[in-house]
Structures are given as structure tokens and as C-alpha cells.
Amino acid sequence: MSEVxxxxxxxxxxxxxxxxxxxxxxxxxxxxxxxxxxxxxxxxAMPDAVAFAETTEEVAAIMRICAAHSMxxxxxxxxxxxxxxVSAVHGGLSLDLSRMDRIIEVNAxxxxxxxxxxxxRKALNDYLRDTGLFFPIxxxxxxxxxxxAATRASGTNAVRYGTMRENxxxxxxxxxxxxxxxxxxxxxxxxxxxxxxxxLIGSEGTLGIITELxxxxxxxxxxxxxxxxxxxxxxxxxxxVIETIQSGLPVARIEILDPLSIRACNAYSKLTxxxxxxxxxxxHGTEASVAEQAERFGAIAAGHGGxxxxxxxxxxxxxxxxxxxxxxxxxxxxFQPGKKGMVTDVCVPISRLAEAISGTLADLETxxxxxxxxxxxxxxxxxxxxxxxxxxxxxxAEATRIHDLMVARALALGGTCTGEHGIGExxxxxxxxxxxxxxxxxxxxxxxxxxxxxxxxxxIFGA
Numbered sequence: 001m002s003e004v005x006x007x008x009x010x011x012x013x014x015x016x017x018x019x020x021x022x023x024x025x026x027x028x029x030x031x032x033x034x035x036x037x038x039x040x041x042x043x044x045a046m047p048d049a050v051a052f053a054e055t056t057e058e059v060a061a062i063m064r065i066c067a068a069h070s071m072x073x074x075x076x077x078x079x080x081x082x083x084x085x086v087s088a089v090h091g092g093l094s095l096d097l098s099r100m101d102r103i104i105e106v107n108a109x110x111x112x113x114x115x116x117x118x119x120x121r122k123a124l125n126d127y128l129r130d131t132g133l134f135f136p137i138x139x140x141x142x143x144x145x146x147x148x149a150a151t152r153a154s155g156t157n158a159v160r161y162g163t164m165r166e167n168x169x170x171x172x173x174x175x176x177x178x179x180x181x182x183x184x185x186x187x188x189x190x191x192x193x194x195x196x197x198x199x200l201i202g203s204e205g206t207l208g209i210i211t212e213l214x215x216x217x218x219x220x221x222x223x224x225x226x227x228x229x230x231x232x233x234x235x236x237x238x239x240x241v242i243e244t245i246q247s248g249l250p251v252a253r254i255e256i257l258d259p260l261s262i263r264a265c266n267a268y269s270k271l272t273x274x275x276x277x278x279x280x281x282x283x284h285g286t287e288a289s290v291a292e293q294a295e296r297f298g299a300i301a302a303g304h305g306g307x308x309x310x311x312x313x314x315x316x317x318x319x320x321x322x323x324x325x326x327x328x329x330x331x332x333x334x335f336q337p338g339k340k341g342m343v344t345d346v347c348v349p350i351s352r353l354a355e356a357i358s359g360t361l362a363d364l365e366t367x368x369x370x371x372x373x374x375x376x377x378x379x380x381x382x383x384x385x386x387x388x389x390x391x392x393x394x395x396x397a398e399a400t401r402i403h404d405l406m407v408a409r410a411l412a413l414g415g416t417c418t419g420e421h422g423i424g425e426x427x428x429x430x431x432x433x434x435x436x437x438x439x440x441x442x443x444x445x446x447x448x449x450x451x452x453x454x455x456x457x458x459x460i461f462g463a
Contacts, residue, residue, distance in 0.1 A: 013069035024052040035094035041340040041390050042084035047094040054099050056211040064178030072454050075205040077147030082343050083424030089458035111217045117146025117210050133217040136161035140326040146210045151422040152202030159378030160252040172212035176450040205456040207449050221284035226318040227309040229301050231277045236305035238354040241377045243300050253282040254378040261372035268331030269324035332372045332385045342386040342399045346410035347419025350380040360406045381419035428462045
């Protein structure tokens, strides 16, 4: 398509969208800029316009207009992703689903809930509080549930409750041609046909636009105990994690922070933790079971150089502790004002975790850049936040070098280039190294479902 034809097509699409949406279609520069970025270091790529949808049927109508004029569509939730997922690298329409925020039905007896894609995880748990139920997937940011499904999010609770892949029972999605499909049911298992639900989870808006989800819920535990355990070394902390998991101890969360992360968190969250490798851990259950689990974990930690744990049982103390962990990203940015964060994650088999983290720390010892490391180590996943100035060629080259070494090591150890952030535009070059000929199958699926390539183009595969 010529540039003239492309421009005429987009003008025609915007005219039709304006007639459909009225004031809910915006071409204001500030709104377009806000929808052309996420929380990563990637450059802003502004869409031509932003549409604020309010129903699945409206999303379908928008997609039909955009398909008729070959206009790219980039789904947008809360903009909290970290690999450039929402940038409009080819222009087009940013489709904001945040107004689709209804909690449609709670089925307490069956432990499930149906929500629109714009509901955030915190809003859902606030709504559920009086039911005795909660939704456990916690990536830290207050992301929308549609966005969490699209990126196959997980987070601190994944070691016990799994990821979005395990906790989405069914969904509604609008496809590239504007058709609406509903995948899965509220039943706990099925052998009926292809698993379209799992196909769309983690597809990052490139195969369809998720508008509704049916999610698993869990009972709020009777008792929760959170603890902080300092260690003499990273290796000791990781070995304690490995023994904890291999022993079958039912830990709900277990996180690692390196000394630099602790220093940043102390300054940002007004804590006084020892600036050494540290595990944050949490157990869920009855009063008796969490007491026993904490005691067993303390013994394991002591055997690997861990000091005595500081435990918190009161909700306000636990909240403050985990808020500090979730704010580690912002704490790191505040640690070096003016820097951006090239944040990345990998995941490896848990038996290779110490090797992966130690190797990355050794790489950092040769670098002039600072990079805190945190991790959901209970499932072999950890993150590095390289503090750099993306406009400085020296900083960018060095950050890229360290980043690529970390990913290559993870792949060599039988792991993945991303445990939960997704590919977006930031990790495209690693997808083929991980999946080989499987990438060709992925491309074939993309071509079949989105032959014009208008759904979030430039992500996962590039171009």
C-alpha cells in the first residue's frame, strides 16, 4: 500500500470512528503521547488517535472499521507493561479498555468471577473483600486484568497460585475482522477442541482483543505470616529457596533482593533492613500451619547462612513490607535520579537459579552501570533493572551488553528469555533463539487470525 493510500485510509477510518464514538475518540497530543508509552525505557511511539471503548460490541464495531481501512489497533489497559507493548510503532489507533471496568458476576460457590478487561486487580480484590475470596495474581503494578491476561502476567504469588495461564477459565475476545468469540467455560476442565483461551493468553494483543475474562478465585487464608531473612550471600539465599521448594514446604511467596535493591528500598520506603542479600517470604494457612511452616523455613534458612527471620502477622505490617517490595522498581529509579530503567526478566529451572543470578552479578562487577536484582525466586524468575540513560550511546550499549548476557545465560541453562514481562518490542531478537522453528508456527497462526497484520503490529515478531 502506498503512503498516500495509507494516509487516506486512516483519515477515512478516523472519520468513521468519530461518528461512532464522538468525544470518546481523541487526537489530542497529550492523550496520544500517554498511550504511546509504557513504564519501560522504550521510546514513545504515538498513535494517530485514542479510542475509549465501553462494551465488547463497541470494540467489535471499532475493529470492523479499522479492518476495512487496514488501520493498526493497539489494545491499551493501564500502560504498566515493561517491554514496549503499547507503543504505536506503525501509528494507528490505541484502543483504551480502561472504561470497561464492570465486575459482571461473582460465583462464590464455584470460586470464579466474570469481569470486563478494564477491571484492575486491586479493584477486583477490593470488591471481593466481604466475600472471603480473593484473586491472587499480583505482578506488583495495579494492572488491568485484560492486560495481565494478554501478557500472561504472574508475580509474587505465582509459586503457590500459578500465573494468569492457570487462572483464566474463559474469555471473550474481538478478532481482527471484528468478530466476537467466547472461549472456554466455567467448568474446571475440558477436552473440547483447541485451547483457544491459552492461545490468546500471552499473545500480547497480536491475535485478538480480550474484553471479558472468567477468573479463578481462592479463599482468603485464615492466617498469613510474612518474614524477612538476611543472608550472608546470594548463593546461600538461593540455596535456601531451592531446599524450601524441594522439601514441599507450601510457601505462598518467596522473593530475593540483592544488597543494592535493599539499599534503594530502605531509602525509598523508609526501612532499616540490613543491606545484604535478603529473602522476603510469606505463608498462608491456619494459625497452626503458618507457625509450623515459618519454623521449618527458619531452620532451612539457618542451614544456608540465614539470620533469624523477622516475622509480621498483622495486616498493616505485612502490607508495608510487600509495598516496599513492589516499589523496588521506583526505589531503584529514585536511587539514581535522571536515569531510566532497562528492566528485564528471565526464568530458569530452579536448580540452575544460583548459577544464573551469580553469573549476572559477575557481569555487573565488570560494568560501570548499577543494576539492582530482585526475583520471584520460588519459580526461578528474577529481574534486573539496569539504570541507564537511553540517550547516551555509551550507557545504551553497555546496558544492552549486560542484558543480552543475562538472557543468553538463561537460555543456555534451559530457561526462557522472559518469565513474565513478555516479548513486546524489547525481546523480539531472542524469540527465535528460544523457540527455533516454533516461531514459524507462531507466524502462521498470526497470519491466519490477522491476515492484514493490524493487531498490535511490531510486537513479538517485529515489522
